[in-house]
Amino acid sequence: MSGAHGYERVALIGLGLIASSMARAMRRAGMGAEIVGHARSEATREAAMRIGFVDRVTGTAADAVEGADLVVLATPVGAMGAVAAEIGPRLKPGATLTDVGSVKRAVIDAVGPHLPESVHFVPAHPLAGTEHSGPGAGFASLFDGRWCLIVPPDGDGGQAAADLAAFWRRLGAKTDVMDPDHHDLVLAVTSHAPHLIAYTMVGVADDLSRVTDGEVIEYSAAGFRDFTRIAASDPTMWRDVFLTNRDATLEILGRFTEELFALQRAIRTGDGDLLHDYFSRTRAIRRGILEAGQDIDAPDFGRAGGR
C-alpha cells in the first residue's frame, strides 16, 4: 500500500452491479490502482474487459488476489465463505479484505475463519444499489452522497478500517462505523423486510391479475410501480439476504404482522380514529426526515419534479 488509502492493486471478486460501480468510481476519482477482476463465467469476464472497468481478469478468485492490497468480495453473501476458503492462503500479508454484502454477521462468521492473521478483515456495506445486476448495470455515481457502513468484527477496526473508509469517501460515499449485529437489525427494518413486503405485494397482485386479465398491472399507481421495481431485484442476492439475516428479519416481520393485524381489525370494526392516528404518525415521520434534510430515495410525488 502506498500512503493513506493508496491501494496499488485492488481485486474485485464477483463482477456485478456493485463491483463494476466501484471500479468505475475508482477510475472517476483518478485512483491509479490496477483493478483485477474475477468472475466465474467467461461471458462476464469478457463483458468486464469490453466495458473496460478492469485492467485484467482471472479465471479463479485465488489468482485475482495475488499481490492485491485490497480484496473486495462482491458476490451474493451466501457465496462469500467458499470464496474466502479459496483465496485465504493466497492473500498478501498486510492486505485488507473487505466485502460489500447486505448482511454482516453471517459474512463475518463465514469468512473470518479462513483468513490468515496477517490480513486485515474490514467488512463494509454501501447503502446504494438498484434493482439491476451484472457487469453492465454499474455506474460511477452510484455511491455519491450515500452511506457506506464500515462494520469491523471487533472494535473500530484500526488503521485498516480508517483507510477503507477513506477509500469509500473517494468513491463518493459518506462513511460511518457500525457494530455487526446492530447493522443487521437496522437493515432488516430499512431494507430487508421492505423488500420481502414488495415481493409479496407483487406476488399477490400477479395472482389477482390472472383473475382480472392484467388490469392490476395496466392501471397500477405509483406506489405499486415502486413495489414492482424493488421486486425485480436479483433473486439469488435476496434469497441469500433472507437466509443469512434470518433472525433479525423474522423479528421485524413478526412486529410487522402484529401491526398489520391491528390495522386490519380497525378496518373491519370501522375504527377510523385508529387508522387516522396511525397514518398521522407515519406522515410525521416522513416529514421529519425531509425537514432534517436527509436524502430520501423513493420518488416524492408530492414535490415538483418527482425526486
Ligand SMILES: NC(=O)C1=CN([C@@H]2O[C@H](COP(=O)(O)OP(=O)(O)OC[C@H]3O[C@@H](n4cnc5c(N)ncnc54)[C@H](O)[C@@H]3O)[C@@H](O)[C@H]2O)C=CC1
Ligand atoms: N444490488 C444492490 O442494490 C446491492 C447489493 N449489495 C451486495 O453486494 C453484493 C453484490 O451484489 P450485486 O453487485 O448487486 O450483484 P450482481 O448479481 O450484480 O453481481 C454479483 C456477481 O457475483 C457473481 N458470483 C456469484 N457467486 C460467485 C462466486 N462463487 N464466485 C465469483 N462470482 C460469483 C455472480 O455471477 C454475479 O456476477 C451482494 O452481496 C449484495 O448483497 C450491497 C448494496 C446494494
Ligand SMILES: O=C(O)C(=O)Cc1ccc(O)cc1
Ligand atoms: O434499489 C433499492 O431500492 C435498494 O434498496 C438498493 C439496495 C439493495 C440492497 C442493499 O443492501 C442496499 C441497497
